[in-house]
Amino acid sequence: MTDASTQAPLVPTSGPDYQPVATLNGWTLPWRMNGDWKEFHLVAEPVERELAPGMKAYLWGYNGQSPGPTIEAVEGDKVRIFVTNKLPENTTIHWHGQRLPNGMDGVGGLNQPHIPPGKTYVYEFLLRRSGTYMYHPHSDEMVQMAMGMMGFFVVHPKDPAFRRVARDFVFLLNAFDIEAGSYVPKVNTMLDFNLWCWNSRVFP
Numbered sequence: 656m657t658d659a660s661t662q663a664p665l666v667p668t669s670g671p672d673y674q675p676v677a678t679l680n681g682w683t684l685p686w687r688m689n690g691d692w693k694e695f696h697l698v699a700e701p702v703e704r705e706l707a708p709g710m711k712a713y714l715w716g717y718n719g720q721s722p723g724p725t726i727e728a729v730e731g732d733k734v735r736i737f738v739t740n741k742l743p744e745n746t747t748i749h750w751h752g753q754r755l756p757n758g759m760d761g762v763g764g765l766n767q768p769h770i771p772p773g774k775t776y777v778y779e780f781l782l783r784r785s786g787t788y789m790y791h792p793h794s795d796e797m798v799q800m801a802m803g804m805m806g807f808f809v810v811h812p813k814d815p816a817f818r819r820v821a822r823d824f825v826f827l828l829n830a831f832d833i834e835a836g837s838y839v840p841k842v843n844t845m846l847d848f849n850l851w852c853w854n855s856r857v858f859p
């Protein structure tokens with residue numbers, strides 16, 4: 656995507672039914688079914704984002720945006736997520752809060768090799784519980800998160816009637832330290848970690 660305007664929720668046309676979320680200043684990552692696997696593709700890459708009118712920032716993100724697109728799936732889904740690295744350094748993705756096999760946890764150099772620039776790594780796991788999660792790198796992670804690499808991973812309950820809501824929004828607030836007249840966040844400021852994720856549900 657080339658701009659960060661809020662897109663209409665992506666109503667599922669394959670796989671189990673659920674009520675999709677609206678990502679404020681963002682959008683949901685499309686997928687395809689391959690047998691009983693739900694396949695997604697994230698591309699880690701440098702992005703340019705206009706944070707305020709006329710105030711452009713050079714960030715890192717996914718699929719043209721920072722924060723990256725929201726991944727939505729359903730409890731019990733088997734997901735296969737291709738991660739292509741178009742950054743100038745290694746990366747990985749850690750699926751924060753998901754219960755998964757150790758080899759899929761995305762900590763570079765510990766439970767998987769780092770993904771070098773130009774390469775694609777494939778993650779496969781079963782979504783064991785519903786909830787609002789996030790994804791982010793675990794390879795030079797303080798720098799990469801300070802540069803804007805993160806996104807939502809919403810796992811909907813298997814039963815679409817379970818705590819069904821009228822409207823569902825997610826929004827991610829991330830503080831960047833960008834000096835006046837410059838474009839690139841000062842990544843060392845990330846040591847004062849400032850990141851907030853919200854899921855705001857409107858019950859009927």
Ligand SMILES: [Cu+2]
Binds near residue numbers: 751791
């Ligand atoms: Cu984490």
